[in-house]
Amino acid sequence: MSAAGGPGGGAVERWGSGGPWEEIVGYSRVVRAGDHIHVAGTTATVDGVVVGVGDVAEQARVALSIIARALAEAGASLADVVRTRIFVTDITHWEAVGRVHGEVFGAVKPVATMVEVSRLIDPDHLIEIEVDAFSPVR
Numbered sequence: 001m002s003a004a005g006g007p008g009g010g011a012v013e014r015w016g017s018g019g020p021w022e023e024i025v026g027y028s029r030v031v032r033a034g035d036h037i038h039v040a041g042t043t044a045t046v047d048g049v050v051v052g053v054g055d056v057a058e059q060a061r062v063a064l065s066i067i068a069r070a071l072a073e074a075g076a077s078l079a080d081v082v083r084t085r086i087f088v089t090d091i092t093h094w095e096a097v098g099r100v101h102g103e104v105f106g107a108v109k110p111v112a113t114m115v116e117v118s119r120l121i122d123p124d125h126l127i128e129i130e131v132d133a134f135s136p137v138r
Helices: 020-025 056-073 091-105
Strands: 002-005 011-015 030-033 036-042 081-088 111-116 127-134
Touching (some): 036 056, 056 081, 056 091, 056 127, 091 111
Antiparallel strands (some): 002 011, 011 030
């Protein structure tokens, strides 16, 4: 974790996952800026290997479990999520992705966007998810 002053003097804390793209691109897995937590786009990549190749629902489940761990590092949970952004490489799979989203967020009901993109960083990635959460600093 690293910390720095944010706008208005508030603390901004950053955590990385150790993934190879973070250093190359220059980003953090999760950032807490006061009561707001932002989790970077997350794919179903575990220890450098894409999980659930060919199965968008499984990739969504894996990505959301990685997101849950990132939120926990910042002192939040999936129950604190207020926005999700879902990027899929084939929008015809919207319902399978939507069902997984509903399994996780059915009671939370964050605002959500799902869009089709031409491709993701690895050809085996079918989905990438990012979230924003609100969790008052305790």
